[in-house]
Amino acid sequence: MHNDHDERLDALFAKARPDLPDTSGLETHFETRFMARLAERRAKMVPWQMLVWRMLPGFAVLAAIMLICSLSLNPTRSSDPFAAITNSHDEQMAKNYLLGE
Amino acid sequence: MDDVKLEFSDECLITATLAGDDEAFARLISRHKRRVFGLASRFARDNDELEDICQEIFIKAYENLGKFRGEAPFEHWLTKISVRTCHDALRGRRHEKHNLAWDDVSYEIKDNAETARSEARQARELLNLAMGFLTPDERLVITLMELEEMTLRETAELTGWSEANVKVRAYRARQALKKILEKYYAQ
Numbered sequence: 001m002h003n004d005h006d007e008r009l010d011a012l013f014a015k016a017r018p019d020l021p022d023t024s025g026l027e028t029h030f031e032t033r034f035m036a037r038l039a040e041r042r043a044k045m046v047p048w049q050m051l052v053w054r055m056l057p058g059f060a061v062l063a064a065i066m067l068i069c070s071l072s073l074n075p076t077r078s079s080d081p082f083a084a085i086t087n088s089h090d091e092q093m094a095k096n097y098l099l100g101e
Numbered sequence: 102m103d104d105v106k107l108e109f110s111d112e113c114l115i116t117a118t119l120a121g122d123d124e125a126f127a128r129l130i131s132r133h134k135r136r137v138f139g140l141a142s143r144f145a146r147d148n149d150e151l152e153d154i155c156q157e158i159f160i161k162a163y164e165n166l167g168k169f170r171g172e173a174p175f176e177h178w179l180t181k182i183s184v185r186t187c188h189d190a191l192r193g194r195r196h197e198k199h200n201l202a203w204d205d206v207s208y209e210i211k212d213n214a215e216t217a218r219s220e221a222r223q224a225r226e227l228l229n230l231a232m233g234f235l236t237p238d239e240r241l242v243i244t245l246m247e248l249e250e251m252t253l254r255e256t257a258e259l260t261g262w263s264e265a266n267v268k269v270r271a272y273r274a275r276q277a278l279k280k281i282l283e284k285y286y287a288q
Contacts, residue, residue, distance in 0.1 A: 005279040012282070013247045016228045019221035023138040026152055030134055031127040033152075034159055038123070041160070 111175040118166055126166075130159055133176060137183050143244050144187040158186045184245065184259045191237035231281045239274035246271055 109128070117125035137158055138151065145151035161182050169178055228248075232240045241260065245251045246267075256271075257264045 005283065006275075008286075009275065009279055009282065012224050012228060015221050015224035017248055017250070019218075019225045020139050021142045021225075023142055023151065026148055026155075027134055027138055030152075030155065031130045034130060034156060035123060035127060037156055038160070038163065 112171060115166060115169060115171075115175065118163070126163060129175070133179055136176065137179065140180065140183050140249065141187055143248055144191060144240070150190065154186055154190050157190075158183050161186060181259050184241070185261075188237060188241050188260070191240055195237055227282075227285070231278055231285070234281050235274055235277055238270050239277060242267055242270040243274040243278065 111129065111132070114125040114129045114132075118129065134155070137155055141151055141154045141158065145154055158179070162179055165182075169175065232243065235243065242256060245256045245259065246253070251259070253264050253267055256262075257267045260267065262270070
C-alpha cells in the first residue's frame with residue numbers, strides 16, 4: 001500500500017537518480033595507475049615454477065636418502081622368480097623340520 | 102570499417118590480454134571505466150574509497166579473465182564483478198559507527214527547474230546518509246533497483262540471490278529507509 005512516505009521516498013529516488021558524482025578527475029590516467037599496481041603485485045608474487053625450481057635440491061636429497069635406505073635395509077631380491085619360490089620353499093621346509101611339524 | 106570494429110572488439114582485447122598484452126587490458130579499462138566508476142560511486146564514501154574499489158574491480162577482472170566464457174557481453178560480466186566488489190566494500194565497513202549529520206543536508210522537494218541540479222545533489226547526499234544505516238544487503242538491493250533502475254531479475258542475477266530474496270530485501274530496505282527519513286523530516 002502506497003502512502004505519503006512511499007511517494008516521498010520515490011520522489012527522493014527520482015531526484016537522486018540522475019545525479020552521479022563527477023568522477024572524471026579520478027578516471028584520468030586510471031589505466032596508468034592500475035598498470036602500476038598490477039606490476040607491483042606481479043613483483044611481489046613468486047611464480048610457481050620458481051618455487052618448484054627452488055625446492056628441487058630438497059627433492060633430490062630426499063630421493064637419495066630414500067634410495068640409500070631401501071638399498072641398505074631391504075635384502076637383495078632375486079631377479080629370477082623360480083629361484084625366489086624355491087628359496088622360500090627351502091626355508092619353509094627347514095622351518096617345518098626344526099619345529100617338528 | 103567492420104574490420105576496425107572487429108579488431109577492437111572486447112573479445113579481441115580479452116584474447117590479446119590473455120596472450121600477455123597488457124596494453125589490450127588498458128584499452129578494455131578505458132572502454133568500461135565510466136560505467137564502473139558510475140556504479141561504484143553509488144557506494145563509495147569518498148574519492149579514495151572509490152579509487153580503491155575500482156582498482157579492486159579491475160584487478161579481479163584481470164585475474165579472472167580466463168574464466169570469462171563470452172556467453173554474455175563483457176560489460177555484464179564486469180558489472181557482476183563490480184556489484185560483488187561494492188558489496189564486499191559495504192560489508193567491510195558494517196561495524197563502523199554511523200553518525201548522521203543531518204545538519205549538513207537540507208532538502209526540500211521543489212519544482213523549480215533552476216535549482217534541480219543542486220536539489221539532485223542534496224537528494225543524493227540525503228539518501229547516502231540514510232542508506233548508511235541499512236545493512237550491506239539492503240543497501241545493495243535498493244541502490245541497484247531504485248537508483249540504477251535494474252529489474253528484479255537483473256538484480257537477482259548480479260547479486261546471485263533468488264528473486265524472492267531480492268524482493269524481500271528490497272521491501273525491508275524501503276521500510277527501513279522510510280523510518281530513517283521520517284526522523285529526518287520530523288526535525
